[in-house]
Amino acid sequence: MIDLYYWTTPNGHKITIFLEEAELPYTIHPIDIGTGDQFDPDFLKIAPNNRIPAIVDNEPTDGGAPLSVFESGAILLYLAEKTGRFLPQDFRPRLKVMEWLFWQMGGLGPMLGQNSHFALAAPEKIPYAINRYVTETARLYGVLNTQLQTNEYIAGDYSIADMAAYPWIVPHRKHQQNLEDFPHVKRWFEAMQSRPAVQRAYAQGKALDDRIAASKAQAKP
Incomplete structure (x- = not known):
């Protein structure tokens, strides 16, 4: 069982996509970054950079004690190694x-975050x-578009590279980008969007957002 410390951000969605694709059992522990949960001392024990996501694997690959992993890229690599999936040998x-x-x-995550x-x-x-970050976002979209011109998925076959990038393309309108300008990104984006595991991952996020919104509404005097 994986304990996932999560919020509904692009970096959070990366991990739910992997867990859904691999059909690994997991429990979500919400870390409300709007209220400062990321600075809780217990969370900092597993995520010293006070950022989500983080995981605790209660059945780690080495068979030892529960293992914590922070940073979304490191988590994707760990889970790919653990399952032998979505990372070629x-x-x-x-x-x-x-x-x-x-x-x-x-590149893609930090620059779009600044955007x-x-x-x-x-x-x-x-x-x-x-202007600086909108322009840099467009440049990065162009890089991705060129790569996808000759590849069905980013690195050829579907992989953790796609899981990492897709959530950052989801808010393309907020980032002032038009997918029509990047036809290969658009084709890939629609293919990603149609994957059942990706849909389940985003449904998890929506359910959490809905619960938090309902809880806050009830708390109002």
Whole structure:
């Protein structure tokens, strides 16, 4: 059983997608980042960077005591190694998946996160910052579009690279991107969106959002 410490962000969705694809049993422990749950001392014991997601594997690969893993890329790699799925064993295909996983972790996620911050969350709208990150988002979409021109999925076969990238493309409208401008990304996005495991993962997120909203509504005087 996997204990998943989770919130409904792109990085959180990555892990529910994998768990649903692999049909691994898991329990979600909500970490409400809007109320500061990520700074709780108990959570920091498994996620010292005070970010979701994190997991505790109660039946780890080495057969030892429960094992905690933080950082979404590390979690995807761990789960892929644990299950032997969505990460090729052959050297060159494996390296290709690793390249695109790290591309997402080092580029797509951070840049799109800054896009969201300056365009939607920052108390002061700074045109230079908004333009910088919208432009960089478009560049990264272009990189992905080129890769998908000759590949059904990002690294060839379906892999953790796709699970890592897809949740960051879901809010493309908020990031001021039009998928019609990136036809290969659009084709891949629709293929990802249609996968039953991806749909189940996002249903988990919606159910949690709905429960939290209902709880907050009840708490109002």
